[in-house]
Amino acid sequence: xxxxxxxxxxxxxxxxxxxxxxxxxxxxxxxxxxxxxxxxxxxxxxxxxxxxxxxxxxxxxxxxxxxxxxxxxxxxxxxxxxxxxxxxxxxxxxxxxxxxxxxxxxxxxxxxxxxxxxxxxxxxxxxxxxx
Numbered sequence: 001x002x003x004x005x006x007x008x009x010x011x012x013x014x015x016x017x018x019x020x021x022x023x024x025x026x027x028x029x030x031x032x033x034x035x036x037x038x039x040x041x042x043x044x045x046x047x048x049x050x051x052x053x054x055x056x057x058x059x060x061x062x063x064x065x066x067x068x069x070x071x072x073x074x075x076x077x078x079x080x081x082x083x084x085x086x087x088x089x090x091x092x093x094x095x096x097x098x099x100x101x102x103x104x105x106x107x108x109x110x111x112x113x114x115x116x117x118x119x120x121x122x123x124x125x126x127x128x129x130x131x
Contacts, residue, residue, distance in 0.1 A: 001041075001042065001119060002039060002041070002042070002112065002114055002119045002120070002121040003039075003040065003041075003121065004035045004036045004038060004040075004073055004121060004123065005036060006036075006038075006039040007035060007036050007037060007110075007123045007125060008021075008034075008035050009021045009024040009033065009034060009035075009082055009125070009127060010019050010033035010035055010092070011026065011031070011032070011033065012031055012032060016039060016107075017130070019077050023035065024125070024126070024128065025127070025128045025130065026097060026127060026128070026129055026130075027129075027130060027131070028097050028099065028103070028129050029097055029098065029099070030093045030097055031094045031095065031096045031097070032047045032058075032096075032097060032106075032108065032127055033092055033093075033094040034056075034092060034093060034094070034108040034122055035092040036088075036090070036091050036092070036110055036112065037089070037090060037092050038087055038088075038090075039087060039091055039112055039121070040085055040087025040088065041086045041087060042079075042087070042088070042111060042115055042116070043082075043086070043116040043117045044086065044116070045078075045116045046103045047078075047118050048104060049078040049079060049080060049085055050079040050086060050114075050116070051077065051078050051083070051109060051114070051115035051116050052079070052088065052091075052113060052114060052115060053069075053070075053071060053072070053073050053077065053113045053115055054091050054093060054110060054111070054112055054113075055068070055069065055070050055072065055083065055095065055112070056068060056069045056072060056093035056108075056109070056111075057108075057109040057110075057111070057124075058095045058106060058107070058108055058109075059106060059107040059109070059119065060101070060104070060106055061102065061104030061105050061106060063101055063107075063117050066095075066101075067095055068104070069093065070117075072091075072093055073091075078091045081113065081121065082096070088112075090113065090114060091110070092110075093108075093110055095108065097129055100130055102129070103128075103129055103130050103131055104128070104129060105126050105128055106127055106128070106129060107124055107125070107126050107127075108124065108126075108127060109122060109124035110122065111122075
């Protein structure tokens with residue numbers, strides 16, 4: 001059964017670095033990163049590989065689906081035996097805001113699937129956009 005230890009929001013910082021944010025409030029034009037922490041335990045397939053997929057959903061302030069990606073990891077994503085404890089440390093997705101977005105409260109959702117056994121977990125949290 002898949003579990004995760006938590007999630008966090010991240011933003012771009014100086015020098016190409018990324019930093020965690022305590023209050024998920026972003027200026028329109030910024031990228032919003034949503035990260036799951038310590039996702040596992042995945043099941044190994046017949047070739048001793050872990051197979052997973054990550055899905056993203058972003059909902060705008062009125063609850064309508066604004067953005068989605070159903071195949072973030074790609075069709076042939078498989079992890080070799082170097083993964084510790086059959087877990088992914090920090091799978092993430094991001095949403096690049098732009099001038100078509102309006103100020104308000106948005107919701108970011110990540111869904112991750114163990115493709116070997118079909119197990120799915122998800123996490124969602126709100127973030128704010130301002131001008």
